Amino acid sequence: MDSAVEAALRTKIIEWIHQRAEANGGFLHRQELLAYRTGGRDLPLIDYSRGIRNPVDFASTLAIVQSAHGPYDDAESPEDGLLHYAYRKGDPDGGDNRKMRNAIETGMPLVLFRKETPNFYTPIAPVYVVDDVPEERAFLIALDESFRYMPDVRHLSEPQRRYALRLAKLRLHQPAFRMRVLLAYETRCAVCELKHGSLLDAAHIAPDSSDRGIPTTPNGLALCKIHHAAFDQQMLGISPDYVVHIDRALLDEIDGPMLRHGLQEMHGRALTLPRRAPDRPDRDLLAARWDTFVRGTA
Structure with missing residues (x-):
């Protein structure tokens, strides 16, 4: 797929996700994400069984899923406010990891889906893959595009770190809290x-x-x-x-x-x-x- 076409399709997908989530109360059901269609074809927005969605004709990863295990996401670093997303198992240079690395090069936005409870997902979009940390076997995911232009996201300055933590509270914790509460009260x-x-x-x-x-x-x-x-x-x-x-x-x-x-x-x-x-x-x-x-x- 041409990069401009892929970028335009991502924008369309993210707009749809925000519209559906707003109508629902801030979250989407698994079936909505699997049933997404565009241009006369099926394009599931999450994988049926894996935590990463890499459509065949996309050069970069479209979406990733994180399961939350408490009030705060275990994968989010309390020190830097970035998400540390583990490599897919197996070959570190395999297709899934390769498409994540390509997202660093292209700057293509991704969708992060937080699975707070079975079958329900809070979308955070757009997010960006900003670095590859082989020693951790993980990618760094930022909640704002500005981190793509920071010279060293592994060693943020104190103002940058505070900004990242504020973003995490606003874009991760508050929507997760909203979803849990609304589902508990049956919306x-x-x-x-x-x-x-x-x-x-x-x-x-x-x-x-x-x-x-x-x-x-x-x-x-x-x-x-x-x-x-x-x-x-x-x-x-x-x-x-x-x-x-x-x-x-x-x-x-x-x-x-x-x-x-x-x-x-x-x-x-x-x-x-x-x-x-x-x-x-x-x-x-x-x-x-x-x-x-x-x-x-x-």
Whole structure:
């Protein structure tokens, strides 16, 4: 395939991935990725059984898959914020590894799919292969094209390292947290049960800036955008017994239907909880947040 044609096709694929993920709530199902078609032909975006997708007529790797095993990806270096993607097994100069190396030379963007739970993938795109580290038998994957132009990505300066770590939090950790939370709540708001994924957020109970604000499902709530904003602004509180409360001053206001139906009528409503008990909101975290809400409404 001509390089310009391949580049244009990648752009089309990445645009489609972002559109579908946004509609779903930030993630895609395995079957969607396997069923992708373009130009009248099948072009699966992930491999059926391997963690790398190298279409025959592509000169460079199209997509890679990483399985997450905790709140943070084990393959992401805590020191440099880059992804260390292991060589494919066998010949280090084999076809899969060769197409990864070619991506360094061509600068072709890749798609990184993070498999947070079976059959569901969070897409991060575009990402770039920026170096080959034979002594680690790994490639370095950057989340921003600017790393392609840095002279030595193995030894980042302190400002570059901080930038890489900020990118990792923004583009890896936050989408992963969102996916876990929305799937736990079956893509519906815990307060009003709105089921449109594009209108839902994963809200932190303990802020991610705090020591307790780790990106795990018990520290999250699936909330529609209005209830997320109300929760963050102390207009809506959730008690440790999973009951929704609206600020008393807000209950006395008279306004249009959004205030009446969207907020006031939620007062006293039981939270819609995940089916799995381990995914449900941590009561201690809710208690700390509840104290803040009560003090603000006193």
